[in-house]
Amino acid sequence: MELKYKLCSLTDLEELRLISEQTFVTAFEKDNDPVDFKNYIDKAFAKEKIKEELLNKNSTFYFAYQNSTIVGYFKLNVGDAQTDLKTDESIELERIYVLAQYQGKGLGKHILDYIKGLALSKSKKKLWLGVWEHNTAAIRFYQRQGFVKFDTHPYYIGEDEQTDWLMGYDLSNL
Incomplete structure (x- = not known):
């Protein structure tokens, strides 16, 4: 299976906003309070918010x-x-999503392998992420890829405080 990757720019803003919202809604809408979830979506995936993130x-x-x-x-x-973490030797994988119709085909592993290569090319020693404690399928996936839980932090969907597991991968394993 061959995947190609493209660094996004401002010209990709609307397409990025749409895929960001679509994949998040597909993954988590059913597990959250509708009002809290809508409030979160309206803020997290607003065009200006995604633009600000792209410009960072x-x-x-x-x-x-x-x-x-x-x-x-x-x-x-x-x-x-x-x-x-905010350390010079770490890199955070804040989001990784595969569209629903392509899930279960091994794409997540391929994308994660590419990310590990990017992290190494930036001389990073640790790749880390946060994953919702109730997203057991994702937790199992990351564990199979060598990630280990090292802490937790709160994550808010609207007013609903949830807990994310912080999981890390030691890039010296590569």
Whole structure:
């Protein structure tokens, strides 16, 4: 399976906003209070919010393509754009999503392998992420890929405080 990747720019703003919202809604809408969820979506995936993230020099978004079709995307943060660690030797995988119709085909592993390569090319020692404690399928996926839980942090969907597991991958394993 061959995937190609494209670093997103402002010209990708609307397409990035749409895939960001679509994949998040598909993944989590059913598990959250409708009012809290709508409030979260309206803020987190607003055009201006995504534009601000795209313009942050410490954040990068990439589209993943199979042939010429976008199948997913991811967002990486370094430096002060990271939500927790904020160390020079770490890189945060803040978002990684595969569109529903492409899930279960091994794309997530391919995308994650590409991300590990990007992290190494930036001389990072640790790749880390936050994953909702009730997203057991994602937790199992990350564990199979060598990630280990090292902490937790609160994550808010509207007014609803949830808990994310912080999971890390030691890049010296590569």
